[in-house]
Amino acid sequence: AAGNLSAPSAAAAVTTPAPTPADHEAPTRPVKLRGKVDGSRAATLSWGGSTDDVGVTSYDIYQEGSRIHSVPGAQTTARLTGLRPGTVYTFTVRARDAADTSSPDSNTFDLTTATAPGAPASTAPTDLRITSSAQGKEYAVDLDWKQPETGGKIPAYQLYLDGRLTTTIVWGGEPPAGRASYRLTVTDPRGTRYSMKIRAKLPDGKWGDFSAARTVVLGG
Structure with missing residues (x-):
């Protein structure tokens, strides 16, 4: 309290950690x-x-x-x-x-995944393929897929883009047999990325299972 100092303590040596290197690059793709x-x-x-x-x-x-x-x-x-x-x-x-x-x-x-005992067969479209091509200032996105076996004709499909319903595909005449196809025209810039999936309208009027999602990059 009077301001008098003691003798110094014993010295203790410490080493600070080396600086963490700056991380300037993204990892490579798995x-x-x-x-x-x-x-x-x-x-x-x-x-x-x-x-x-x-x-x-x-x-x-x-x-x-x-x-x-x-x-x-x-x-x-x-x-x-x-x-x-x-x-x-x-x-x-x-x-x-x-x-x-x-x-x-x-x-x-x-x-x-495997179906549970007694569960109905999957109604998902399979082998969905998507490509894009420039059409002037727009892009045409072409889809084709293998239709599911439903025991009847499939009158329509729903197309989802990035998880949201984008359009309902209704055939103008007789529904196609085997593989089906559809073209979507978009105005987004080159490099825009979409995740797309579809599902069929079943003969009983209900909507079936979703296909596997596919990614397309405009101009990619």
């Missing part, structure tokens, strides 16, 4: 995404690892554009549970680094 179903409610995915100038901290699993699961960066497999029986799922994976920068999407991989 490759060779593949997987298998485990019954009607689970699946396991695996992929080739990404690289980053500092390091990959995690991998994010997406289902039709929504992140549903994450695993640490040292892990290149993921087990997904809580899936629905007899349902088509479309998965992609992105790598993420310490700066929270994500890689481009991996390849798309589709899985169909």
